[in-house]
Amino acid sequence: MNPSFILNIFVTVIFAIVLYYILPILASDMSNQLSAAIGVLVGGLLAPALSKLFSHSTLSNEQDVSSEVSTLYVGNLPYRADEEAVQEHFEQQGSVVSVRLMKDRRTGKRKGYGFVEMNAKGAAKAIKNLNDSTFQERTLKVRLAKEKLKKNSI
Structure with a gap:
């Protein structure tokens, strides 16, 4: 399995868990299911961007060494x-x-x-x-x- 795919899943789950607990505190009329759904959505949108940001800098250095x-x-x-x-x-x-x-x-x-x-x-x-x-x-x-x-x- 592709490591960036696993990283994306991990980031999405973390966002879902964090927003599941934080959003109901910030907006008292929001249900836990809705906050979890928003967390998955936000995590799903941000995870690829974050993984590209972090993996690009580390992979480019590794590829420079290993691609020679x-x-x-x-x-x-x-x-x-x-x-x-x-x-x-x-x-x-x-x-x-x-x-x-x-x-x-x-x-x-x-x-x-x-x-x-x-x-x-x-x-x-x-x-x-x-x-x-x-x-x-x-x-x-x-x-x-x-x-x-x-x-x-x-």
């Missing part, structure tokens, strides 16, 4: 290694977004290299700790991948 994704070139991989094994090996360094192991188009056999996308901090840690380390009896070469150049379409 780096692509690593991983060379000298064992031919028997699969994406899952490589992902488990790199997750010890940080959060892995994806793993792509290159295959020969004609034979379908792995080429012995691939690319791992992970958060920037994890990527830096992986380069430091996994470059020239042994993985399934092979010495890995781990470095930042070069930008893929797009072909000119003239």
Whole structure:
């Protein structure tokens, strides 16, 4: 369930409870049911605005840190290694977004290299700790991948 949805429900319920008790005191001729209904209405209208206000400032900072994704070139991989094994090996360094192991188009056999996308901090840690380390009896070469150049379409 979406955290902002839960927050909206929580704020709405709080407004309903508070106004259930406060409105009858302020307007003595108002019933408790009407004050609760007004509380739900006010809470329902204010909750999305409040959740956007609070979640935007905290999420933007988290997204700035977590959205920085780096692509690593991983060379000298064992031919028997699969994406899952490589992902488990790199997750010890940080959060892995994806793993792509290159295959020969004609034979379908792995080429012995691939690319791992992970958060920037994890990527830096992986380069430091996994470059020239042994993985399934092979010495890995781990470095930042070069930008893929797009072909000119003239």
